[in-house]
Structures are given as structure tokens and as C-alpha cells.
Amino acid sequence: xxxxxxxxxxxRLLEMFQLSRExxxxxxxxxxxxxxxxxxxxxxxxxVRVISGG
Amino acid sequence: xxxxxxGAQANIRLPQYNTALCAGDFISFFEKRVSSTIxxxxxxAASDRLLVxxxxxKDSLSLWRLVNRLGCPADGIYIDLAIGDYSRxxxxxxxxxADKLHRRLYAFSFAEAFDRxxxxxxxxxxxxxxxxxxxxxxxxxxxSCTDYGYSVLATGHNLDDEASALxxxxxxxxxxxxxxxxxxxxxxxxxxVKKVKPFFLCSEKETAAYALMSGIDYVYDECPHSxxxxxxxxxxxxxxxxxTSPATKLAFMKGYLKRGREEQVKRTGPRTSCATCGYPxxxxxxxxxxxxxxxxxxxxxxxxxxxxxxx
Numbered sequence: 001x002x003x004x005x006x007x008x009x010x011x012r013l014l015e016m017f018q019l020s021r022e023x024x025x026x027x028x029x030x031x032x033x034x035x036x037x038x039x040x041x042x043x044x045x046x047x048v049r050v051i052s053g054g
Numbered sequence: 055x056x057x058x059x060x061g062a063q064a065n066i067r068l069p070q071y072n073t074a075l076c077a078g079d080f081i082s083f084f085e086k087r088v089s090s091t092i093x094x095x096x097x098x099a100a101s102d103r104l105l106v107x108x109x110x111x112k113d114s115l116s117l118w119r120l121v122n123r124l125g126c127p128a129d130g131i132y133i134d135l136a137i138g139d140y141s142r143x144x145x146x147x148x149x150x151x152a153d154k155l156h157r158r159l160y161a162f163s164f165a166e167a168f169d170r171x172x173x174x175x176x177x178x179x180x181x182x183x184x185x186x187x188x189x190x191x192x193x194x195x196x197x198s199c200t201d202y203g204y205s206v207l208a209t210g211h212n213l214d215d216e217a218s219a220l221x222x223x224x225x226x227x228x229x230x231x232x233x234x235x236x237x238x239x240x241x242x243x244x245x246x247v248k249k250v251k252p253f254f255l256c257s258e259k260e261t262a263a264y265a266l267m268s269g270i271d272y273v274y275d276e277c278p279h280s281x282x283x284x285x286x287x288x289x290x291x292x293x294x295x296x297x298t299s300p301a302t303k304l305a306f307m308k309g310y311l312k313r314g315r316e317e318q319v320k321r322t323g324p325r326t327s328c329a330t331c332g333y334p335x336x337x338x339x340x341x342x343x344x345x346x347x348x349x350x351x352x353x354x355x356x357x358x359x360x361x362x363x364x365x
Contacts, residue, residue: 021297022296023259023290025066025266027266049274052113052280053218053283
């Protein structure tokens with residue numbers, strides 16, 4: 001669990017954690033959002049890793 | 055970003071198709087693409103009996119739900135590898151979907167068949183668990199089809215699975231595997247059923263988005279043995295390229311399919327039947343029976359049937 005103090009877009013959030021846009025989906029308050037979506041301070045954000053392997 | 059179809063807020067951007075879609079339009083788009091793959095490559099017909107290999111992950115559960123939604127009634131086969139909580143949770147997710155779809159779920163238990171789980175069996179046979187798991191799964195899934203009269207086995211392999219495996223085969227020049235990939239592998243005689251991969255041209259991000267948008271409850275945890283797997287490295291490399299040059303993975307696999315079919319015709323050698331089980335084989339015994347005999351294991355290949363809860 002991380003807390004981000006400032007408003008950021010989903011794309012910027014993925015960059016901050018150095019995560020691939022192709023390998024992750026982001027939900028905000030339970031809804032999938034695109035990279036240009038601006039996240040608000042109180043949003044509950046979840047980053048879903050989509051890549052599986054083995 | 056707005057949905058290209060209805061103008062509402064988009065939920066996913068798909069640079070490989072130069073589009074963005076809301077949840078409802080993405081689900082329609084995804085299902086249409088899978089339908090067109092099924093049709094274009096002749097994956098199955100209304101007369102086929104379809105069995106879906108179900109692991110409890112996003113791809114297989116999405117596939118199971120989708121083919122049933124498309125009007126192709128399909129049952130499921132789950133293989134319990136006896137890997138602690140991972141296997142227990144995966145089986146629960148598979149049973150949940152069986153209940154939702156009101157379809158049967160067959161289950162094969164490693165622990166019951168071999169008196170041990172995949173990890174212990176791999177230690178006995180001195181093989182990497184993933185390679186052993188793959189060989190046994192292929193045999194058992196086919197066997198479930200022949201035992202219960204299913205004509206087609208569908209698996210949830212997606213574009214990223216196929217592209218990363220192909221990249222690995224090229225990097226190591228594994229020529230024996232190089233031209234064996236396809237959306238459809240036709241049946242051979244009565245002992246090897248047709249195998250199909252309806253998600254062959256759908257990226258892993260698309261299958262995950264479909265699962266999330268459809269409210270599919272899948273297992274997020276990875277098999278503990280996939281840690282450090284080369285496949286993950288190849289997927290990451292391909293995704294780096296994809297981010298800079300969208301649709302590269304699709305072009306890679308579409309180009310492969312075009313060339314692969316010509317190469318397969320040139321390279322297919324004659325096969326005989328395994329003396330033990332009748333499975334098509336290049337030698338006197340198939341790989342599975344050879345392996346079992348070498349270690350003196352007589353597996354009990356039996357399936358448990360999970361009947362869905364009443365509606």
C-alpha cells in the first residue's frame with residue numbers, strides 16, 4: 001500500500017513505479033481507467049499486473 | 055480519453071488498434087475478435103464437444119465464460135498440481151465458474167495419480183517442475199477428452215504467451231519446436247484430439263481487461279515455480295518493443311502463422327502409436343509413458359467430476 005500526496009495521471013503513476021503500460025492495468029475506485037485519467041487524492045487505486053508466466 | 059464507439063469515458067486504450075473503448079464496447083470488441091479467430095481458423099463447429107483447460111487464472115476462466123457466451127456449450131478440465139494454497143485457491147475459482155456457467159468440471163489430482171505433488175515428482179525425476187508439469191498436463195488434458203468424448207480441447211494461451219515462447223525458441227534456435235505453434239492443432243487418429251487457442255491473437259492485457267470488466271473472480275497469484283522464468287523476461291522485452299512500436303507482437307505472430315503453416319507441411323515426419331497408451335508418438339512409446347516407465351511409476355489417470363450447484 002502506497003500513499004501519493006499529489007494529483008497524478010495514471011500514466012505518470014506507472015512511470016513513478018517504473019511499470020510497463022503493456023503489463024499493467026489500473027483501476028480507480030474499482031473502475032478501469034486509461035493512462036490520461038487524473039487520479040484524485042482520495043481515490044483508491046489498484047495496479048493489476050497482467051503478465052503471468054512459467 | 056473517449057470511447058471511439060459511443061463517446062463515453064474510455065476504460066482502456068488499445069494502441070495496437072489505434073483505439074480506446076469503454077467497458078461495454080471493449081467486451082463486444084473482444085468477443086467479436088475471438089469469434090472471428092474461431093471462424094477464420096476453423097477452431098470448432100456447432101457439432102463439436104468442447105472442453106476448456108481451466109487453471110483458475112484470467113485467461114482460462116475468461117475463455118470458458120466467453121465460449122459459453124458465444125453459444126458453444128463447453129465443460130472444463132482442471133489439473134490439481136498439489137502446490138499448497140495456490141492449487142487450493144485455483145480450484146475454488148474454477149469451481150465458482152463451473153457454478154456460474156452451470157457446466158461440468160473434471161479434475162485430475164497429481165497427488166492422487168502419482169502419490170505426490172508436482173514438486174516431489176520433479177525431484178524424483180530430476181526435471182524442472184515446469185517442464186514436467188507441461189508434459190504431464192498435455193497428456194492428461196488430451197486423455198480427459200478421449201475418455202469423456204470431447205472432440206476439441208481449448209486452452210487460454212494468449213498472444214504474449216505465444217510470442218514469448220516463439221522468441222525463446224528463436225533465441226536458442228530450438229528448431230524442433232520452432233514451427234510447431236498454431237492457433238489450431240488438428241486431431242490425429244482417435245487418440246489425439248484437436249487443440250485450439252482462441253486467444254492466440256489477443257494480448258495478455260486484453261484478456262486481463264476482459265476478465266476485470268466481466269467481473270471474473272480469478273486467481274491473481276502466480277504459480278510459485280514461475281518466479282524467474284525466462285518467459286517473463288521475454289514477455290517484458292516484447293512489451294518494451296510494443297510500447298514504442300504498437301502492434302509489433304501481433305505482426306510477429308501473424309507473420310509466423312503465415313510462414314509456419316508452409317514450414318509445418320515441409321517438416322512433419324511420420325508418427326506411430328505408443329505401444330503402451332496408443333497416443334501418437336515418434337518412437338515406440340510416447341514421452342509420457344517413456345517417462346513413467348523409466349521411473350517405475352504407474353499413474354492412476356482418473357478424473358473427479360464436479361457437478362455445478364443447482365441454479
